Amino acid sequence: MKMKAPDRRKPRPPKYIPTSETYPNPQTKLFLLLLMMGYSQSEAYKIAINPNIKTSSASVSACNLLKDYNTQRMAKSLAEAYANGEWLINCDTILRDDVIQI
Numbered sequence: 001m002k003m004k005a006p007d008r009r010k011p012r013p014p015k016y017i018p019t020s021e022t023y024p025n026p027q028t029k030l031f032l033l034l035l036m037m038g039y040s041q042s043e044a045y046k047i048a049i050n051p052n053i054k055t056s057s058a059s060v061s062a063c064n065l066l067k068d069y070n071t072q073r074m075a076k077s078l079a080e081a082y083a084n085g086e087w088l089i090n091c092d093t094i095l096r097d098d099v100i101q102i
Contacts, residue, residue: 031065032075036082041066 027048034044041062042055065071
């Protein structure tokens with residue numbers, strides 16, 4: 001992976017995940033993001049792709065989805081953005097002081 005120098009890193013939320021013209025699937029993007037958050041392959045597949053699938057089938061389908069070239073391109077792009085420190089987690093928009101004490 002290409003690493004940027006610390007002084008060249010500019011944290012920002014990911015606004016674009018490159019995909020090919022034939023594969024702009026938001027479900028796959030969600031699947032990859034769930035995997036990055038720590039969900040298992042079968043859990044991520046059930047949440048992002050098909051909630052009615054059996055766990056054993058979801059595991060096989062998730063494994064097959066991760067073998068896809070375009071899925072691997074998206075995963076590489078996400079991993080490089082994370083490694084370069086280009087993501088900034090913006091908790092200010094989701095945490096509200098008037099609702100819960102932080």
